[in-house]
Amino acid sequence: MALVAAGCSNSSNGNGGGEAGGNTQAEGGKQGANEAVTISFMHLWPEGVSAAQSKVVSEIVKQYEDESGVTIKMEVLDNEQYKNKLKVLSTSNSLPDVGVTWSAGFLQPYVEGKLFAPLDDVLGDGLGDQFVAGTTDAFAIEGSTYGLPLEFNIAPIYYNTEIFANHNLTPPTTYEELLNVVQTLADQGVTPIALGNKDRWTGSLWYMYLADRIAGQELFSKALAGEESYMQDSLLQAAGEVQHLVDLNAFNKGFNGLSNDEGKADFYNEQAAMYLMGTWELANFTANPDIPQEFKDKVGFFKFPVVSGGKGDSNSWVGGPGVGLFVAENSPVKDEAKAFVKYFVEKWGEKSVTDAGVIPATKVDTASLELPQLYADLFNEMNQASSITLYADVQLEAEAAEVHLNQIQALFGKETTPEQFSEAHEQAINK
């Protein structure tokens, strides 16, 4: 029996052990009496993974420390580990003073648990006007804003101009033209689209654009929010189009089992012609020294094409704010933390584009900065955007988001029909 208990206990330790680990971060936030104020700051840009962002963060923190005399204690984790640790810290109510959060569905349980402080006072001080319209809305629950966005992204389709030229193709503006491009490339033995759908959100981008173009942004948003039924013909058609693309062999082989990094490798080593991804990828196409310059010169982008008979227009984008900063409600140095957050957002907006290749959520004065052409073009597009639909797996609540992502993988793998796809969403959203 002892053997079995020892053997089986690992599965149950996963839950019990997590709580013990949460208390170690508590020390950082509890200091801060009178003289030496220490703010604990947890972020997700480790030097090894996001070198440029990490550098900008360190510079801003150092500047703030010099100017204000406050000490900032930083803790850095990788993206997935960050999410896990934040979860663990929240269960023992020992969040860092300042941290990074995502919007909408991710933010909601934390706000409901009263773990984040409302930041309306910080916004009201003139900072609110500096944000691109709509970015702070994603971080607002019931009228109060709980996070200040640091990133803003839209998702264009990047393409390899050389491959297109070699096959006498031009960037498509209608969906029929896109299908033609896919067909031509597939016939010639070139992978049309690079996709790594193991993590599922990458396929979700394709589906979301099709739903947006066919059903229209308004109907799609309402369906995701549960205000309209998901069993609409237009949404069924969108799911069907995804499977049509799979049938045309539009994606690289085995895409459903490849991670995003493995999938995009095909685009980077010029074996695939197109790649739908967010503007966070721009850093790789412009500044990253590890990518050969000749490849960078070949990258262009086009907007997701319109579907004839569909209700979406070409200026409607899938995208939204990326991460934002929060201040913990139970922080002993809340005012100092809010001041730091305000400073950080302002300085980040100035540096992030040129130094890190990240588009901030605050308005950027493109005229005064020297930007690579891709950035300038995309900034123009953002200014002309008619609407932005937030990514489905961020918009939906955690459980519904999981259902959505699993259904996406099943849809791309042809394991489910469009009807079952819509039904699963209908059930999950209305639960």
Added chain:
Amino acid sequence: MRVAWSGLFTWLEATNDMNKMMSNKWIITAYMMPALLLLGAIVYVPIFLTAYYGLHKWNGIQAMEFLGLANYKTLLGDRAFWSSAYHSLLLAVFSCLSLIGYLIISLVLASRIKGAQLLRKIYLIPMLLSSVAIAQLWLKIYHPSNGLLNVFLERLGFADTPAWLAEPSLVLGAIFVPILWQYAGFYILIYYAALKGVPKEVEEAATIDGASAWQMAWRIKVPLISEVLKVTVVLAAVGSLKYFDLIYVMTNGGPNGASEVMASYMYRIAFKSFDFGYASAVSFFLLLICLIVTWLIRRATASDDKIQYS
């Protein structure tokens, strides 16, 4: 120090207090307490807490909501869970079957062949690698266009090599290979050690009686290490039922749950859907399944053999 201790024992023996000490319940309890407390705090208390959390609805941040047995009822009707339980069961069955292969390898290694030393070390290597390293290695082998396996198959002439980790019908089988490979060294080592414990006299007697190699292995050695065999069957079965590592890193549950096992399902519910109550129920249920399987295996392999050389 030694002199003092031996002096103490001599004095105790002399006064017959040693026997009293050894049979004194308080002394026995005192010696067992530290280990018992540690085991209780680290193993048993979390088990009970898990069962307790399974009775609630909890997203990790807000207060817990008591649900009674609702989570367990949902569990019994959850198709995704039973599908993952089935995959775990398949893994357990294949693990136990692969033990036969390991036994044969050990029998060959234990009979003084040339190079047995080196082979033993080679077989042990996978066990020394971390699970994540093994996962990364096999991901590269299984890569649909550039992976070792598919390139090899294409050279042999197969035109349409499958995407091993993306096809729901193939992914489970594809993942079982590295899992079984990972623990091969462990079981081979156990069997080898057990076989070495079989006394030479028995082997020599059997040789004199005219036993062939096959009879020697099957009739003499294997029965003498049957207790070890039973323990490894339990280890393999229970270890497979709660297996997590390679599944999580290689496919994360596979295309829409095609390679999900119970432990990865529990992880997904807890840390992706943030439903810690239900995940605790799944976790506790996994424990119950492991206990039942262990009991069944011990029952099925119980025997009255008294002579053991392991």
